[in-house]
Amino acid sequence: xxxxxxxxxxxxxxxxxxxxxxxxIEGRKILLVKRGGKWLEKGKWALPGGFLDMDETGEQAxxxxxxxxxxxxxxIIKLFxxxxxxxxxxxxxxxxxxxxxxxxxxxxxxxxxxxxxxKWFALDNLPLAQDFAFDHWEVIERYKxxx
Numbered sequence: 001x002x003x004x005x006x007x008x009x010x011x012x013x014x015x016x017x018x019x020x021x022x023x024x025i026e027g028r029k030i031l032l033v034k035r036g037g038k039w040l041e042k043g044k045w046a047l048p049g050g051f052l053d054m055d056e057t058g059e060q061a062x063x064x065x066x067x068x069x070x071x072x073x074x075x076i077i078k079l080f081x082x083x084x085x086x087x088x089x090x091x092x093x094x095x096x097x098x099x100x101x102x103x104x105x106x107x108x109x110x111x112x113x114x115x116x117x118x119k120w121f122a123l124d125n126l127p128l129a130q131d132f133a134f135d136h137w138e139v140i141e142r143y144k145x146x147x
Contacts, residue, residue, distance in 0.1 A: 016094045020062040021049035036116030041133035058098040071109035077101040
């Protein structure tokens with residue numbers, strides 16, 4: 001949660017963070033990352049993603065995070081979903097997530113230290129639901145239900 005005081009105010013206001021997550025799809029496969037380091041949900045599979053930076057659009061953040069976490073460049077296809085549930089599972093900041101559908105373009109690097117593994121999975125052969133961080137399994141299931 002972000003705490004701030006707006007101009008002309010004296011009360012502290014608590015705001016929610018904005019994050020981006022990506023459904024990186026190629027054919028019938030999805031690119032997932034295993035969370036590493038000191039981050040929440042360490043050792044669990046997740047959609048690539050992260051926090052929106054200052055002066056950055058959601059699409060810019062998505063492509064930056066994709067490159068940082070997977071080493072891939074990509075092309076935004078569309079905004080797939082906004083997840084604004086303030087009680088997201090295993091979430092500590094009530095993040096609001098902009099979930100983008102992304103086409104991978106080219107692998108140009110490696111993942112950063114936030115990620116311990118990057119792997120392609122067939123959409124019909126994913127890790128178990130309990131092996132996913134946050135509500136990412138549910139986001140993938142929603143995607144699968146409409147393709």
